[in-house]
Amino acid sequence: MPELPEVETIARGVHDRIHGDTIVEAIFGSHREPFKTPPARQAKGLEGREILAVHRTGKHIVCELGAANSSLNPREACPSAQWIVHLGMTGRLLVTTSDAPPAPHTHARLRLATGRELRFVDPRRFGRLDFLDLARATAFHAAGVDPLTITGEEFARLFHPRRLTIKAALLNQSLLSGVGNIYADESLFRAGIRPRRLANRLTKAQLEALRLALREVLLHAINLGGSSVSDYVDADGLKGFFQLEHCVYLRTGLPCRRCQTPIRRILLAGRGTHYCPKCQR
């Protein structure tokens, strides 16, 4: 499932390919699920706008849009806006040629002035698309702090008072934004902390070890293009390689890479949770 490293990889790839291009037409499917704003309103808002930049906020892909081109959009020039893409579990954002046959479950196609298309594909429809005009766009910001930029002090202040398991705390997007099941498990392994430990029972040193482990894991995963479990691919449809370096995630029963003890799987916060019973205390 796409988490911070996957979303970062996709956002960078999409940015490199289409920034500066202009949306000529937006074509949306008829399913209701992926749209937070009704598709007709999104299409109207998107058409005629230049894509200034594409970046990541938490697990959201944010397309920064310029003022609407009045020759394509009869309304007077509108101020900037944002198109927000959340990939959910199985969402993909792909840049294709316009004649490429659309993959099954293609819910959105943005036709670009250069003849290409930006496509949103999501079989399970857990993803979300939203168009934000200036007023709402300025209000959009991920609730949580970015795990790559958070300081040790902030991290401790955020987690030390929490009386819930550290795994559940890591997954809570209103605390940190961008950490999902894979990187929660992997960072806890690298920090040597059991997922079931309560956040408020961890020492400052353990919290700092966790912050650094999380940061290390996320940066390493970004360098490898993310983890391809399930059907994740980047903007070119290419897979990442970090799944080859997973220490615990989806390795139930396999020997720990450090001590050979079989990896254990429990259910925590409703999620499959993987850890080494010997390395993590």
Place this chain on the structure above:
DNA sequence: ATATGGCCCTGGTTGC
């Protein structure tokens, strides 16, 4: 404040 469980979805896996 935190926990639990249901819901949304479909494709892959499992079981018969």
Place this chain on the structure above:
DNA sequence: TGCAACCAGGGCCATA
């Protein structure tokens, strides 16, 4: 082999 039951899970919501 074929088909049906089952399950995963991010985010959100209602309930405890």
